[in-house]
Each structure stands twice: as C-alpha cells, then as structure tokens.
Amino acid sequence: MKKISVGVDFGGTNIKMGLVDGSGRMIDRSHLVTKSFARNKKKLINALVDSILDLLEQNHLNKKDVLGIGLGLPGLVDPVKGIVNFLPNVPGWHNVPLKNFIQKRTKILTFLDNDVNLVTLGEWKYGAGKGYRNLVCMTLGTGIGGGLILNGALYRGEGFAAGEIGHMPINEKGPGCPCGGYGCFERYVGNQQLLDKGRKIFKNKNFQLEDIFDLANQGNVRAVQFWRETATHVGNGLIGIVNLLNPQLIIIGGGVSNNFKFLRKTITRIIDQRAMKVQAKIVKVVKSKLGDDAGILGGQVLVKDSTIGRKN
Ligand SMILES: [Zn+2]
Numbered sequence: 001m002k003k004i005s006v007g008v009d010f011g012g013t014n015i016k017m018g019l020v021d022g023s024g025r026m027i028d029r030s031h032l033v034t035k036s037f038a039r040n041k042k043k044l045i046n047a048l049v050d051s052i053l054d055l056l057e058q059n060h061l062n063k064k065d066v067l068g069i070g071l072g073l074p075g076l077v078d079p080v081k082g083i084v085n086f087l088p089n090v091p092g093w094h095n096v097p098l099k100n101f102i103q104k105r106t107k108i109l110t111f112l113d114n115d116v117n118l119v120t121l122g123e124w125k126y127g128a129g130k131g132y133r134n135l136v137c138m139t140l141g142t143g144i145g146g147g148l149i150l151n152g153a154l155y156r157g158e159g160f161a162a163g164e165i166g167h168m169p170i171n172e173k174g175p176g177c178p179c180g181g182y183g184c185f186e187r188y189v190g191n192q193q194l195l196d197k198g199r200k201i202f203k204n205k206n207f208q209l210e211d212i213f214d215l216a217n218q219g220n221v222r223a224v225q226f227w228r229e230t231a232t233h234v235g236n237g238l239i240g241i242v243n244l245l246n247p248q249l250i251i252i253g254g255g256v257s258n259n260f261k262f263l264r265k266t267i268t269r270i271i272d273q274r275a276m277k278v279q280a281k282i283v284k285v286v287k288s289k290l291g292d293d294a295g296i297l298g299g300q301v302l303v304k305d306s307t308i309g310r311k312n
Pocket residue numbers: 166167168177178179180181182184186
C-alpha cells in the first residue's frame with residue numbers, strides 16, 4: 001500500500017527532505033547544500049532527484065511504495081501548472097517547470113507549493129494548529145512569511161500569492177522595501193533589520209540575535225526592552241490580520257520564535273488593547289510546534305490532499 005510521501009523543503013541555503021508516513025511520522029531524512037550548485041539550476045535539480053531516489057533506496061522503498069513528492073519553494077509558485085515562477089533568493093529560477101522535470105525522472109507524482117504554505121499545512125495537520133479551522137501562520141526570519149488556513153482549507157489567492165504578511169505596511173511613511181512598497185512589516189522585524197538595530201544599541205558589530213536573547217535571559221534591561229519593542233511591532237502587524245480574518249489562532253514560527261517567551265506577552269497585550277473586541281477575544285497567539293520539520297511534513301499534507309480520490 002502506498003503510504004509514504006517525500007516532503008522537500010527547498011531553501012536558499014539548504015534543501016531538506018524527509019520520508020513521511022501516512023500519519024505524519026518522519027521515517028528518514030537527508031539534505032543537500034543548495035549553494036554548492038551556485039547558478040547551475042540543472043545540476044541542482046538532478047542532485048535533488050538523486051537525493052530523493054537515494055533516500056528511497058536506503059529505506060528499501062521503490063516508487064510503488066510512494067504516494068508522491070511534495071516540494072515547498074521559497075518564492076512564487078504555480079501549484080496548478082507545477083511551475084516555479086520566481087525564487088528571489090536563488091539565482092536563475094524563472095518559470096521552471098519543476099513538477100514535470102521531477103516526475104519524468106522519478107516516475108512519482110509530484111506537487112509544488114510555496115514553502116510557507118507547506119509550513120502552514122504541516123503546523124495545521126500535525127503541529128500547533130491541529131484541529132483548528134481558521135488560522136494564520138507567520139514565520140519570522142530574514143523575510144516575514146505568512147500562510148492562511150480559512151474555513152478548513154489553505155487559502156492561496158487568485159495568483160497563488162496570498163499571505164504576504166511581511167509586505168503589509170504598518171507605517172505609510174516608513175522606509176522603502178524591495179517589494180516596491182513603503183513601511184512594510186518586514187522592514188521593522190526582519191532579521192537583518194533587528195540585527196542592524198541591535199548592533200547599534202549594543203555597540204557591537206558582531207552581535208547576533210542569539211546574543212541579544214542571551215542578554216535578555218540574563219535580565220539585561222536593554223535586551224528585554226529590545227525584544228519588547230520587537231514584539232510591539234509584531235503585535236501591531238497582527239492587528240489588521242486579526243480584524244480582517246478573525247482567526248482562532250496565530251502560529252509564530254521562524255528563528256526568532258525560539259525565544260517566544262520574550263514576545264508572547266507583549267504581542268497578546270497589543271492585540272487585546274488594539275484589535276476589535278470580538279476578534280481579539282477569540283484569537284490565541286502560540287509558538288510553532290514542528291520547528292524546522294514543518295515544511296517537510298507539510299509536503300506530505302500537500303501530497304495527501306492532492307491525491308485524495310486518485311486511483312493508485
Ligand atoms: Zn515590502
């Protein structure tokens with residue numbers, strides 16, 4: 001019986017992949033270093049396929065045991081046509097028919113989606129969002145990503161570009177953003193912006209965000225204040241989402257969420273104070289549960305949902 005899915009989380013630095021059974025359990029995993037293939041897209045795709053096939057072979061599985069491959073990519077993806085439209089952080093990826101490439105070589109059904117959509121599917125089915133019908137998943141990192149589960153289904157938008165929480169303006173006169181807008185949420189709480197601010201405050205060019213968390217853990221007042229301000233921006237960014245979508249849950253993931261304890265109280269307080277009453281009363285803000293595995297597990301959810309009703 002075909003129960004195994006291959007989940008692939010395609011990042012600008014690494015490609016992580018895993019074999020996932022029908023109940024969301026990770027059986028085995030491997031990874032590839034994306035950057036070692038520089039600009040050679042074809043080599044990278046071939047190495048990706050080889051890694052998938054190796055992983056199956058090492059686990060004594062052949063393609064008949066596999067339901068499908070679900071890939072999440074960091075950019076604009078057309079999941080219907082199976083085309084990667086554009087990856088902003090991986091050079092040379094424009095309109096790549098990746099689904100066909102992979103299906104042809106592996107003879108396994110393949111499905112693509114945006115990486116944050118897969119993180120959202122993973123957290124919804126197996127993580128912090130289990131059992132909820134309306135939720136928003138936000139990833140805090142270099143960029144700020146968002147995924148929406150509305151009325152019990154992933155909402156992709158008309159051009160598959162919904163969920164760009166990072167590019168909602170929170171200040172109409174704010175700094176310009178590569179997306180073309182001004183004062184985008186990401187310009188305040190993206191990792192680089194936080195680092196720049198933190199290095200200035202602590203007068204240390206080599207400071208990392210982890211150092212500021214360490215200081216906050218030791219009770220350093222300025223570090224605690226730094227995270228309180230960050231959480232205030234995050235809370236302010238979420239008010240519009242809470243008012244517009246009336247979700248039950250907001251899941252916060254990404255590197256910064258590892259220290260959620262410095263953020264939770266302030267985010268919740270800002271929403272309670274400033275969002276509309278009905279929406280604020282319903283929504284809960286929680287930390288992601290699956291961490292780095294969310295995208296791989298989401299790949300399995302994508303495969304499972306896409307293959308329902310198919311005769312295999
Ligand atoms: Zn923007």
